[in-house]
Amino acid sequence: PTTTKRYGARAAAHTNPTARRLLETMERKKTNLCVSVDVTKAADVLEVVRRVAPAVCMVKTHIDIIEDFTPALTAELARLAEEHDFVIFEDRKFADIGNTVSLQYSSGVHRIAEWSHMTNAHPLPGPGIITGLGVVGKPLGRALLLLAEMSSAGNLATGEYTRTAVRMAREAGRDWVVGFIAMGRVDEDGPADEDFLVLTPGVGLVAKGDKLGQQYRTPREVVYDSGCDVIIVGRGIYGVQGGAEAVLAEAERYRAEGWKAYEERLNR
Ligand code: S5P
Numbered sequence: 001p002t003t004t005k006r007y008g009a010r011a012a013a014h015t016n017p018t019a020r021r022l023l024e025t026m027e028r029k030k031t032n033l034c035v036s037v038d039v040t041k042a043a044d045v046l047e048v049v050r051r052v053a054p055a056v057c058m059v060k061t062h063i064d065i066i067e068d069f070t071p072a073l074t075a076e077l078a079r080l081a082e083e084h085d086f087v088i089f090e091d092r093k094f095a096d097i098g099n100t101v102s103l104q105y106s107s108g109v110h111r112i113a114e115w116s117h118m119t120n121a122h123p124l125p126g127p128g129i130i131t132g133l134g135v136v137g138k139p140l141g142r143a144l145l146l147l148a149e150m151s152s153a154g155n156l157a158t159g160e161y162t163r164t165a166v167r168m169a170r171e172a173g174r175d176w177v178v179g180f181i182a183m184g185r186v187d188e189d190g191p192a193d194e195d196f197l198v199l200t201p202g203v204g205l206v207a208k209g210d211k212l213g214q215q216y217r218t219p220r221e222v223v224y225d226s227g228c229d230v231i232i233v234g235r236g237i238y239g240v241q242g243g244a245e246a247v248l249a250e251a252e253r254y255r256a257e258g259w260k261a262y263e264e265r266l267n268r
Contacts, residue, residue: 003227018143019178034058036234053084055251074115090116098132120145123165148180151202153213184226201232223261
């Protein structure tokens with residue numbers, strides 16, 4: 001059902017403020033591209049983000065890989081998100097019991113809940129992980145995604161595991177669990193008025209994979225064939241040869257491909 005609706009129309013009907021903001025941004029900037037900024041120096045993170053900002057609806061971080069982390073980095077990311085109109089997604093992949101994840105989300109050096117609009121969790125520990133993160137994130141208007149599927153070869157998130165993830169999201173409610181990391185429309189069996197976001201990593205226009213099990217599909221395969229909402233691209237963009245200029249050009253190329261596939265999906 002969601003695959004035939006415009007992002008803007010979906011925004012208007014959504015009850016979660018972060019999901020609404022993301023969908024509005026996608027419509028306004030004409031982009032379903034999330035850039036995954038997996039570099040290990042604060043200055044390099046900010047350089048990539050400043051470059052790709054015009055082309056993205058979302059920036060995804062792994063804050064625990066930064067070697068010179070200080071709160072100034074996340075403050076600047078938050079400022080850039082306002083200036084350039086994108087959502088920040090800390091790809092933390094929480095995977096512990098409710099009490100522990102609520103501490104990991106709110107505290108430590110990174111204080112993820114303070115600056116990251118969206119984060120994600122493995123459904124593995126059961127619904128307590130969703131509740132535990134919700135205690136922290138819900139009052140702040142944040143949003144949670146569940147990892148229902150993964151892009152890497154041999155992963156265990158398939159079949160009944162995936163179906164249970166979707167059921168857990170439905171039971172938690174879309175004012176907190178707004179969607180999934182998945183490779184396709186895992187929510188297809190839902191009612192017509194249901195709206196989950198599907199964000200999909202493992203996207204590349206050149207490489208087919210890496211040496212560690214990552215598997216890539218094109219933006220068209222992900223958005224048109226599989227009906228996903230957001231493409232997540234890391235090394236395909238920040239790893240491109242040719243310096244800073246090339247990074248924006250490559251982001252713009254993925255943005256154009258992803259948007260074209262979305263427009264074609266609407267007119268199918
Ligand atoms: O199943 C997954 C889930 C995620 S969030 N597969 C993934 O690759 N990711 C993340 O997406 C991964 O942690 C990395 O940050 C990004 C993909 O990076 P790329 O360089 O392979 O595009």
